[in-house]
Amino acid sequence: MHRSACRILLLALLSAALPSMAIDLARDGRALVRIAVPAAPVRLEKMALSDLQEFLGKMTGARFEAVAETELPAGEPAIYLGWTRFAQAQGIDAAKLGKEEWVVRTVGDSLVITGGRPAGTFYAVWKFLNGLGCYAMAMDCYSAPPRRSLSVPGLSVQGRPPFAGRLIYNDFPGAAMAGGMPADLQEQYRLFALRSGTNGEQTHRQKQYYYGDLFNISTVPFHHTLTLYVPPKKYFATHPEYFAMNAQGQRFAPQGFAKGSLCMSNREVWKVTLESLRSFIRRDRAERAKEDWPVLYDISLLDNSPYICKCPACTAISKEEGSECGLLLRYINYVATEIAKEYPEIIIRTFAYSAARKPPKKTRPAANVLLQVCDEFPQADAFRPLTHPLNAHNLASLKEWAATGARIQFYDYWNISGVYFDPPRWETVLDALQPDLRLFKELGAVGLFVEFERDHVSPQPFYDLAYFVASQLMMDLDVDVEALVDAFLPAYYGAAAPVMKMLLAEMREGVRKQPTKMAIHIGGAWRYFTPENALRYYHLLKAAAASLPAGGVHRQRVESELLTLCWAVLARQVTFGPVFRAGGVSMDQLVAECEAYARQHIMRIKPANAKFFLDRFHQKFDKIKAVLPRPAKFKGVADESFRLLAFPQASPIPNIHSEVVDDADSITGKAIVSHGPSKTANDHGVGKMIQATPTIRVPNLKFVLGNIGPKHDIKPGTQWEISTVLRKVHQDEKYHWYKLRGAVDLQEKSYFWGHAWAIQFKTNSVYVLTDGVADNNVWEAWFSAKFTGPAYVPGSTRPDAIYVDMVALVRPGAAGVAPDDDALSQAEPTVVKPPEFASVPDGAIRVFDVRAARPIPKLCTEVVADRDSATGKALRTYGPAGAKHGFNVRVPGQQPSTKFCIGGANGDSMLILQGLEDNFENYHWFRMKKPVQITAKSYFWGFNWALQFHPRGLYDPKGTAEDNTWEVWFSVKFTGPAYVPGSTQKDAVWIDRLVFVKPGLMK
């Protein structure tokens, strides 16, 4: 029996290897064959039949009739579609094929098109049609090359998609539903989604015809799902220990699907999660037909959560694993392993990103765990392949995951929409697609989730082309991309195809040649997008559009490309405007064109609620078309020496509470306002520090104009970034100009920022390409700011807030800037040499006051007013709760409480104080035991870590060891009974100054 089975298999293989001759399907618009169908096709097989009939019909003009296989007369050639007896008799056992596997084979003068269930036969039809030049290119664009007589060569094709999960998330169906796209177009989209071969879910608002197993997910949302399994509403009040602990030792409840996590070392959490999972599976199986049962459940980290849990038990595991991913995987593995005992087919998907970005040292995911690994976009250049040297960091990270042998789905980002495409740019990701998708396959990915949101109001150039090529590649990594481009352009743009091809070729070449990394969220300047080239592209596109019939879809699509081009020019009108005006194109004309093209682009999908999209358009566009008034202070400056950034360039960050608001106080009518990252009084006030990142604190009133990214050489006499820290602000709650010190040489990626990162203005609109030759990007800068609330203005009843309405850039030395209101902005007082050091020459001493202090609120350290200090201020610590004070006692960390240190190239220099000579609660000067050779990282600390001074600018990178060697003195005050017997003050240590003196000058 075995032997005969082998024989049949062998025969089948032989017939596969030797396909029969070409067969004729149609002649002169008449079908020569009928389509034989089995008795009980499934839904997608019925749709396969209708697509086959429709597209063969479109090509040939013929009608291809369907006939039940059982009624087909013996000997009549046919196209056998689906699970036919004929196919079975040929040794094709479709029941044994994969769910998406296809077979297309000629047998004699008949053709077999079949595949596994549910999707194999449908994909087989489209594989067959693709071979004839028929493609689903966009929801409203198909190609079906006319051939009144059609014959196909002998075929023997069997295959399946290289990835089981294929989703290019375009954000289209969700937005289109929200905007009221009519039912017939909704249906068009659903058909396109199926025909394009993608198999993922985009939104619950629109159910697609088919989802692959890796995307058939029953929960809402699809990602960031931890709280579905352990709901805070149900558990937080009674079991706060189920949830993450923060660095301050407090448990906190996540907010929706973000900002929080679970305590993943808690076994009760494991059990609750498992129980929830069981209940979801039971619910799905009760509610759904068997073929619709999900096999994948997502249990993944919430969004915007930089860590999982900081409780001691979780911390110990994360430390042991070298990554919080180990903590996550121990939890996930338990759930996955337990559920596999009951449901061996179930897959548990989780995110390896954010806190879990790094592979753990020990734990490997269980066999039924699918890891979604992100190609994190802030570091990536999405336009060049991951194998490009600029993407080495991201590639290494993906390879590290692949090397673990985990089952992986890659989560990638292309040039996504919205704030990431604002202002729009002239660019394409087309040439990164094939190399990256091949790479993902080589790295063992079983699924892909790509974020490639379509920008609904300023479409990314050639968006539909990139989507089409990518969807084809996801079905076959070896398709000929250039052939697809050549098929697409005439189908999509009609007679404009040659012009579009030329523009596309120039854009692709420019992307290839760009020497710098182009991260999507920064949106830098492409070298090829010069004013002169942009003007040429504009004229080419205009002429191409004009050559097409008005009102036709081809013209509309060319004009949608023009929309983005014109917008990209307007965003740079300061530098592009003169060239366009010289070419006879005014900025007003571009504004009018943008508005007309945008309306047309939006209306192409006939939304019942066009306002939904028009509002988005105006929100994004109106700031670009704004004509800003020249501030009085700069009225005298020549046009070529002046640039202004205002609300059109403002880039607020809502999750740290900054926004653009109407403001009648501003001459522009709007400003960006920062309410403060934590929205508390801690965020505001002069002389305060503010948390910029979980690890970095910066002065509250530091404002910077500077470059982002790897440092390049800059021009002599200029700086990489210029800044000021305001020591005083105007008290009238009105706008005033403040100056940044120095001149900056702006690079392709730069920003103005302040109040940590909450206040931002993009500067890419003023950057010009000079290849580093001219001084066109060298600027001095002022910003116009208003400070409100009691933190700045005593007695104010307004909320604490910082407003910035304008940033003015002026060429260094340009005439015509009116004097500053007063010297407030320069108000960095010099530090006075303490009288105790009067004998030391000025050049041999450096004095630092509390402006060099780095308070740590967690350790109860703050900068406070102190009349005892000659400077009026001191850095004070009470120590964390329960801290021990006194001489010869140890604070937590086993350090003597009165030990003071400074690090240097020659080791730490320190001093442990044993007592005071006079027992007065006043400042005393002490000298550290030995001189220290200062490095860029040297800083002073005391009371364990609570008292820190960072003497920035002291280290001289060009200096010798001797130049950098200093004696160190500090001025300290001890208060409270632990230090001064009988004191009624609270125990505390205060430091007001740190002094560096050349060795040997002080006794």
Ligand SMILES: [Zn+2]
């Ligand atoms: Zn924990």
